[in-house]
Amino acid sequence: MKVGVVSDTHLSSSAKGLPSVLIEEFRKVDKILHLGDWVSLEIYDLLAELAPVEGIAGNNDGAEIIRRLGERKIITLEGVRIGMIHGHAPYSRKGTDGNALLAFEGEDVDCILFGHSHQPLMRKENGILLFNPGSPTDKRREKQYSFGLMDIEEGKISARHVFYDSRE
Structure with missing residues (x-):
């Protein structure tokens, strides 16, 4: 299974x-999989034209997006348990990856996907893949825009970032 993040x-x-x-x-x-800060549900519709969409709300999303999608969830794809959180809460004092880990502390997950910082990240901690795709439209201090791709096969995940210079 191929997944866009x-x-x-x-x-x-x-x-x-x-x-x-x-x-x-x-x-x-x-x-x-969209990890929040949609800002508008219009983005959901644009993505849904490309493939089925699952997502959660972020700190810049309004009540309608929060009500529709929730702020935290665990989904299972091809036997892999994936935690989804935006990354702004719960506050851990250890950055967005620390917040994401805290959000799923004690949960049985293989991977935690998060955003919020707009900074691409991929690392493993205690056997859990932590993956932040960055932002495809608002790179902030990063050199390039980015999003992620994951392949899930036979219970194993491989992930990578796609980097590019223009948001057009």
């Missing part, structure tokens, strides 16, 4: 639409 699209505040490189890659995925 994205966060912090901030559609209404800093981008007019989805970048063409993201659209091209997400047309090839079986599922899209």
Whole structure:
């Protein structure tokens, strides 16, 4: 199973639409996971045209998005348990990856996906893959925009970032 991972699209505040490189890659995925800060549900509809979408709300999302998607969830894809959280809470004093770990402390997860910082990250801690795709539309202090791709096969996950220079 091929999965597209994205966060912090901030559609209404800093981008007019989805970048063409993201659209091209997400047309090839079986599922899209969005980790919050959609800002507008319009982004859900744009992504749903490419593949089925699952997501959670972030700290810049309004009540409608929170009500519709929730702020934390665990999903299972191909036998892999994936925790999804935006990363702004619960506050751990250890950065967004620390917040994400705290959000699923004591839970049986293979992978934790999070956003919030707009900083791409991929590392393992205690056998759990921590993955932040960065942002496809608001790179902040990063050199490039980014999103993630994951392959899940026979209970194993491989993940990678896709980096690019233009959000067009």
